[in-house]
Amino acid sequence: MKRIFCCALALLLTSCATQVTSIKSDQDKQLTENYGYLLLGVQTNSDLKELFINGPKNIKLTSQDIKRGTNYLLVDLEAGDYSLEKIKLDNYWRLDIDDTENWTFKISPDTISYVGHMEIKRASYWYGTSNLELVNRSSEAVEFLKKKFPNIYNKRTLNYGGPGEDSFFEFFQSLQGSPDE
């Protein structure tokens, strides 16, 4: 009985995840109260099927946004702590994250929170064995924003919400002058 309940709950939780896609237009919008932008990099050596992130709002990324190579997700979300839940590598292999504490990041309100690059290196096409790491690649995130979303970048403070501490964004933005607000 308990097992069935757990399965049902798992299905319910999975189905609750909202599909998100990256912002396409470089127009800064009026964010809902207690919302901020999430900037997440995903670098993978194979096309992935889905990626699930839990937090104040459960979200999933679909295959369109997690293709082989380096992908960026920029999306506005409710502020708070989020963590990676699982990755569907393809139709057959899934990686469940059991060390959630290593995969937790923070979105701060009204800012752009860069939380790291998820690096997913699958050892073989036929097997699910993969190396995963959430890597601090803040300078590449800056370059991406300046190139693809200069308006949003210029209007918002960029902060680091990934694992560990990092004051690079503060230093970098102090050189550019205050954000244009």
Added chain:
Amino acid sequence: MNRISRFAFFCLFISCQLTAEPINGSELFTNTENRMVDISPSGTFVSRYNTEDENFLDVIDRKTLKIHASLGFSPRVSLKEYSWLNEQQLLILLKNKNINEYNIGVFNDGNIELQAIETKGYVVDSYPDNPTKVLFAKRIGKHRLIRHDLFLIDINDLLAGQFNNATQIEHNDDDASFYMYDQVSTKIFTLSFHLENETAQMKVIPFNGGTWRTLYTFSKNDFDLMPVSFFDDNTLAVITNKETDKRVLQKFDINSQQLGDIIYQHPKYDLSDAEFKQVGVLDYVSYFEHGVERNIYFEKETGNILERVNKLVNGQEANIIASSVDKSVRIIFVHGSDKPGNFIIYDNTVNKFTEFLDLYPKLKKQSFVRSMPIRVKHQGIDLEAFLTIPDNVDHKTLLVMPHGGPIGVQDTDRFNKQIQYLVSRGFSLLRVNFRGSAGFGKAFMKKGVGEFGKLIEEDISAVLQQVLTTHSFENICSMGASYGGYSAIMLAIRKPELYDCVVASYGIYDLPLLFNASNYRSGDEYAKVIEKSVGSYSQSLVDESPVYLYKKFNKPLLLIAGKDDKIASFEHSNRLKLLLSQANHPLETMFYEGTGHGHNNWYWDHHEAALVTDYLYRILNLTPLQSEHSSQTSISALKQDFLVLADGYDNSTKVNSNHEKAFEFYQQAADLEDGRASFNVGSYYHRGLFVDKNMDKATQYYQKAGDLGYSSAYKRLGRMYMEGEHFAKDYSKALNYLVKAHANEPSILNKIMLGRWYCIAPKSHNRDVDKCLSLMKEGNIPNDELKEVLTSIKESLAWITIEADLTADELEKIHSFEKEVFKVNEFTLQVNDVNSGLFTFKQASRYGKSGEYQLRGDSNRISVAEVDGYFGAGFEVNLDGFSSYNKRTALVARWYKVTSKGEKEIVDQEFLYGTSRDTWSVRKKIDFAEAGEIWTLEIYDLNQRLLFQDNYEFVAESLEEIEHVNS
């Protein structure tokens, strides 16, 4: 036989004239050609693994130095290790497709014949007490239950898989599965790992078996402890610094697990090694002094031999690497800062040294420069350093090169390819074992902890100051990798008056980031590891980080990094690049794709060395090495540098494409009369890549390249005369070039092009379709060339189908060839349901589904602004009768264009094959075309009938404007 004579020739070629010239990077940055040198038990034979052209294991008669027997390996098989069992047999471990294979090698008529050991398991060791036997660990169980039983077994029984007469060495631990045998103490060892507490136990049993006894438990400690040998039954000799500042040779009581008396300690240096002749009898200890490994001998015989060798080799290192069982014959390896290494045979019975082999025979004629040791006392600390000064071309330019680490790493003064490469190009080099370096005791090492950018750099500066009192330089640059990259920049920040430029590779430039590189490279446990070098985490680290000090850094910088570096993550380099490029700092970068903390391939080491040299010459405005007085050897070395740089920028997986730089370096190599470079310069003019298209220049360079022996250039000219590209069609000239190309290099591709001529030439020029097809079929195609050869055959068939004036009989012969190679069995077809125009590629919305090309508009006017679009046609192919996958057909598509100046140019042609059930299409990306051009697509069947033709006119207007006009 050829191999034997080549070896004999090499042995005769001992004396040579040494000249100081730029070292050829493609010969320097390679694996050693001779390695795994060993000697047979009696000393009758010596052996080596030779990888000069192909891979061979050679057994050589020690007295005549002639090859006695040899074993060649295919490229897919590598020799992992081998050992002598007796005078007739070798134990050989091969790696074949990642699988280890044990074999017994037996000499037979000049060959080494392999007999495979089929029984699963591994050979632990030979057994000198009875050379017909070996120790073998036989695999028992499957999958996770795999273990091994240990046997002493006759070699022939092992080959037959017969264990009835083998002696099993019984022991009390089922977990023991990994065995080692120590021939000095005649004991068997095992290591058992305990992941739960991160320890490993070394255990031992007597040779006859019994109960495992724990010798020592390895765990994470702040000290080193390395067992060397048994000192007696209850005592080990270990090298350790547990109770001492230096690493010393000390007794270790096995029962109490306590250290005892010190056997030997050096007053100044850590011991690096020790060797016992037999239990309790110390042979020698080793330590590094001024970066050179020195030995102190306790056994008179060994000491006498090496003392004599040392006199011969004048301060270089000499190590005995193999001996016959009775020690009458030894192999000694001699090497030093100016000597890559060679092997000498010493025969004690006649007291004679014989030069045997070089590690790098190709470098034998090259002279190298020896470093000079420097000792400096700074703040009460003795510092050792090495200064290397060029002995020929000297640019009076000093490169100060801090080593990596920095804690627990030591710069040695052994042969160093990078150092010799740079010094041969006129640079002086200074390397310092600053505080924190290994080899000088724990206290010296701890003095460096937390001194990033501070006392470590002060040590380097103190040594530099002393050097400057005796040597003068016009330029000084700092250069280093890893910590050395960091230090190179910090030196220029702290002492800007001294430095003219910096080269920093794979470095760390943001010290706080070391504690926060990723989710798994952050946190308290990880911080403890980093603190051992950097000191405690604090914001004060910002004050010693080049990223945050970038405004104080004002020297030209070459920044090199690996984009997959997990040790000094790429983020360090990219942060620095971001800040410096925003500040318009004189910065050049080379960020290697798919590269970690340095290269794992010699080719790219050469590339990096050439890149650094080119940078320094440009930035410091040094006089180029090449001149009219340069020798051919020098010119050849410089050409290789230009080529490796050009190839990197032209087309490589690790360097971002840069046609301007590629052209520049090809041009420099072409100016030095290099054939391939001349061809590529011609090709750049031909394609209008970076330079304006100039067919006259292109063909001039092709001619030059061909004259210099690069056969592809003559092939290209032959094709151009054959096809009427740039030149008027001239079949005589075409044949002349194609024959010369084939004569210079009878490659399969040259044969195919010559074959094409024999199919296309008019009857008046003796067209010969039989010869054409026989040339195309000639030769075995290696697997790695198959794709290129098939492409060439398809191109040729496409051209022949469209252009050749063939008789029915000739066409039939070509059909037979197409049938044979491409399994085509239907030659009559129709093209239907053609969609022609502008296409876009639409990704599939569902995971795992393929995307598709969708016809966006069937107008023949196409906007060049649609850079991601495609143009061309998709169609169906109809064959007579029922559609079937067994019916295979083919067709030929040709693209040509008329430029805005009205010039007609054939772009290319494709040979397509498949069945009527397949999807057929011929498309090109729009970014190939320019506004004002009209492209034409023609499709022919293999009977030379034109089936379809359409034109595409390229305009500058947008797609919307075109659609508006059309509507």
